[in-house]
Amino acid sequence: MIQLDFVTILYVGGIGLLAIGAAGLVICNNFFRILLALVVAEAGVNLLLVLVGYRGNAAAPILGFGPQGAQMVDPIPQVLVLTAIVIGVGVQALAISVLVRTYRSYGTLDVRELKARFEVDLAAEMGIESTPGSEAPAA
Amino acid sequence: MNAVILPVVLPMLAAFLMQPLAHISAFTARLLGPLVLAISIAMLVQPWFLPDTGPFTVTFAGFVPPLGIVFYVDRLALIFAVAVPLFTLLSWGWSTDTHGDEEKKAREDALMLLLAASATGLSLSGDLFNVFVFYELMAVSSFGLVVQKGTGPARIATLRYLLISAFGSVLALLGIAILYAQTGTLNLAQLGQLAPAALHGPAGLTAFAFMLIGFGVKAELFPLNTWVPEVYATAPARIAGLLAGLISKLAALVVLRLLVVVYQDTSASQLLLLLGTLTLLVGDFSAWRSRDFPRMIGFSSIAQLGLVFIGFSIPGPWGVLAGLTVALHHLLLKTGMFMLATRWSGSLDRLVGCAKSTPVAAGLYLLFALSLVGIPPLPGFWAKLVTLAGLAEQGSAMHLVALGAVLLGSVIKAHYLFRFALKLYSRSDHPALRHGLMDLGTAALIGIALIAATIYVVPIGERLRAVAQQAADRDTYIATVFPDHANTAAPEGPR
């Protein structure tokens, strides 16, 4: 059975963040909100990853920090999370720059509208007759 | 040993220095990329000439596994490791018109080099988190390369690709977290040792499913491949060829390593078989319906990747051989096809009658199409035969359904590929669309390689069979990484 202690609450919180992110991905219609859902989901996963290294009543993994001979928490998940956070920041910064330029070109960040305009612009670029919705194969 | 580390590190070094160098001397910066890639190829070709003494490992920072990171170098890893700089060099952007913006060219070159470095590292790595980091590097560099053209559609396609890829990575990281919580290690060989005891239950399988979703984004697995057609239509064709041909195979290689070393039970393979079949069918159907050339071959490459996964899901060395032959064949073929797609980027109707003005290109397309469908004696036929034979041998209901799907897919493929060929050769008054010399030359080179593979199919097949045998051998993997079994005992608690 799951004991209702502090760590369990943190775990549930981490899973909850991930769930919010996943829900946002599916529900949201604005690219910026989908990006925010991604940020929330990444935060949830990072929290879960740090908690994997948890040890009850343990000290931080720094020599000379806790009492001599005390148990220290696992350092590896902390390194993994550090790497994951940095990678996440890079991807988010990249996404924002693409979003800014997209907004400047199209004036909107709505998913459905951009999809429609994507088809139109691509068709114009490629010289296909743009007939939205027609699925007949090129005979 | 250096021969294996430097092809990963030198392109990174060159990428870091590319922009400052471009400020000092644009000419040197132009040359640096291809030079570094040529050096990498030269270094990775060396081990092929030495006698095969079996796989070996290369440690980093002087720490033995499982403490440190380790590179596991067997013949399979070497094939892909040498293919990476080779195909990156083939897909290099040699154009000299930069509209005066040297900095932009330097940035693109740096991204190509990082893509090559990470892909090489991915094929060699033996540590799960190292794989994840290189996978992310591959992803981020590819984001930059596909958004290159700077058009509106390119940005939207990149955005969707980015978001799907990032969510996949979140799930992959979750899978790694679950795996680590159950076993306490990130080294693939040690995971393989602990797997039968620790990863047997639903938690282990869920971790595999999450990691499959994460790595499957790049491997264009169903249902995570919705980004593929848009990106292939809006990215420069050589980049699309690189993604479809090389990068997707590396993602599939990662899944294979996970499957062979860590997850040798049947439920993981069955999941892979299911997804592979779905990918194949959806890919071929969508290609049949598409109306422009880049998207058509983009969808067909999704279908081929489904075939690769079907091959990998067959247990044992036969499965590795099946997937490997299809993967290598496709790697060669799709790069060539995308070279042709540089000029044929418009609607299919616009390309009617091109054969008259570009007979070489049309002939090459016909050759590629024949091999893709699987007409003997071209290599594509042998690759498909191995897969079909493996499926038939398994005999279970799922495998026979997959067999039927592969055959159905081949029929659909034949239809849409030859439909386009008919278009090319029909009479028309459309203006001529000439290909650039570099693109046509590269495609012709690949065509020659394909014909050479047809002639030498028996010796190549024998070599590949040995490679697959070595790769599917899990015990050799574990024994090579931990030769004395002394490093895997659990240590005592705090002193």
Place this chain on the structure above:
Amino acid sequence: MRNLAALLFTGGLSFLLLVIVSQLNLGETPMIVGQRMLNEAGAEVGAANIVTSVLLAYRAFDTLGELSVLFAAATTAGLVLGHRRSDAVPDPDGGFILRAGADLLFPLLLVVGFYIIIYGHLTPGGGFQGGVILAAAFFVGVLGRPGTSLDHGVIIFIEGFAGASFIGVGLWALFAEGQFLKPMLETGTVGDLVSAGTLPLLSLALGLKVGSELAGLLTALSDTEAGEP
């Protein structure tokens, strides 16, 4: 309808995760590799902060990859955003309070950033964390005086050479001792500022690279006008 499907999907995912997480022995995970590192890091690497020793010694190759990811992201962002058009609408002036505040914060942030980088192997911190603070230090100046921007060339040079020196230290280890990125130089006594061999050097290279990279990225973002399409 779509919202309902989304809720079902999310609910299912959360339930699955809750079941799995309850099965994992949290608080009792097998720390096979972690425990060994905790036992050995002090003697072998010499850094008091074991997380830093894992980051820059045991798993230094991953850190190099992570560094490259950030570099690739910043390069792509620069590629996408391009340069500011010369006929763009100039930003409004920041005002006296903003300028004075920025000038006061700059040396403070600089000191804190370098402190965190240099003491990264003794206390929590390190290259990345300190680098971000350094980037903030330089960017605060740009925020306080809209319309000015950081010198692009200097940023590129610092970024390039800091990254190259990280790899350079690794290659030196490769050619001197046969192992890429092996910690060189003496280990020293745990807890001293000069200890842990080449780790502080790697930290410094990391901090400078991350700092200059993020400063360049932020400047590129702020240069982009949010004008009409």
